Amino acid sequence: MPVFYDFARAPSPRRARILLAEKGIAHTSVEVDLATQEQLGAAYRAINPACTVPALKLDDGPVLTDNAGILAWAEAAYPEPPLLGVTPLEKAEIASWNARIEFECFSPIADALRNTAPGMKDRALPGPVNYAQIPELAERGLARLHAFIDAFDAHLAGREYVATASFSVADITAVVATDFARVVRVRPGDHHVHLLAWRARMAERPSMAL
Structure with a gap:
């Protein structure tokens, strides 16, 4: 095992x-x-x-x-259920959205957190090498994160899932990223109606409680 x-x-x-x-x-x-x-x-x-x-x-x-x-x-x-898509276009759309969420949501959160948290002094990047904090990166990270939340909400209008007509790894990445944004005090607002509705649907999946 x-x-x-x-x-x-x-x-x-x-x-x-x-x-x-x-x-x-x-x-x-x-x-x-x-x-x-x-x-x-x-x-x-x-x-x-x-x-x-x-x-x-x-x-x-x-x-x-x-x-x-x-x-x-x-x-x-374990090909079932497929989480990376089935058709070539589905695979492309899922890969694209997964990468976009990592770059436009996860990365800004990491910049905002790791460049300001006192407990991460000289640990601005994960891994075996120590790196100094750069406060300006935190400011940029917050700006990028707010921009992503707004754009993501607009993208989800009329959609059940992030990338295709089925649940995929892009939904997993997006749930974890948008949930984690709370560590830098960024949460979807009441005006992000599409994002909030999507997140409520995701909460119905037992895996999301993990």
């Missing part, structure tokens, strides 16, 4: 938790305490030298060390 390295409060492993639940992939979980920087210790570095979560150790030994790898493996090993 695969071993999943997790941290309950972090957004990146939440994406993988939801994916594994949607695919019905049985696994055991090991908590890696990012709050105490356990990810930087020798024991976890031996598992994932990138010092990040999630990571997924497969039954035959290889370790997948990021969401992209976990997603690609899960879709190939």
Whole structure:
């Protein structure tokens, strides 16, 4: 059975938790305490030298060390239900929206949080190398995040799902990203009616409680 390295409060492993639940992939979980920087210790570095979560150790030994790898493996090993689309156009639309959410939502949140949080001083980027905070990046991140929320709400008008007519990994990424925006005090407002309606539909899926 695969071993999943997790941290309950972090957004990146939440994406993988939801994916594994949607695919019905049985696994055991090991908590890696990012709050105490356990990810930087020798024991976890031996598992994932990138010092990040999630990571997924497969039954035959290889370790997948990021969401992209976990997603690609899960879709190939467990093709049902398809979360990366079925037709060439669906695959393209899902890949495009997944990348856009990572760049226009997740990245700005990370910039706003990691460049201001006192507990992340000299830890402005995840991984084994320390980087100094740049407060100006936080300001830009908040501006980008607000712009994305507005554009995303408009995109969701008349749509049930983010990218295609079916639930996909783009919905997973968007749920986790927009939920995580609360850490920088950004939440959809009452005027974001399409985004709020989509999020309410997503909440009906049991995986979203993870």
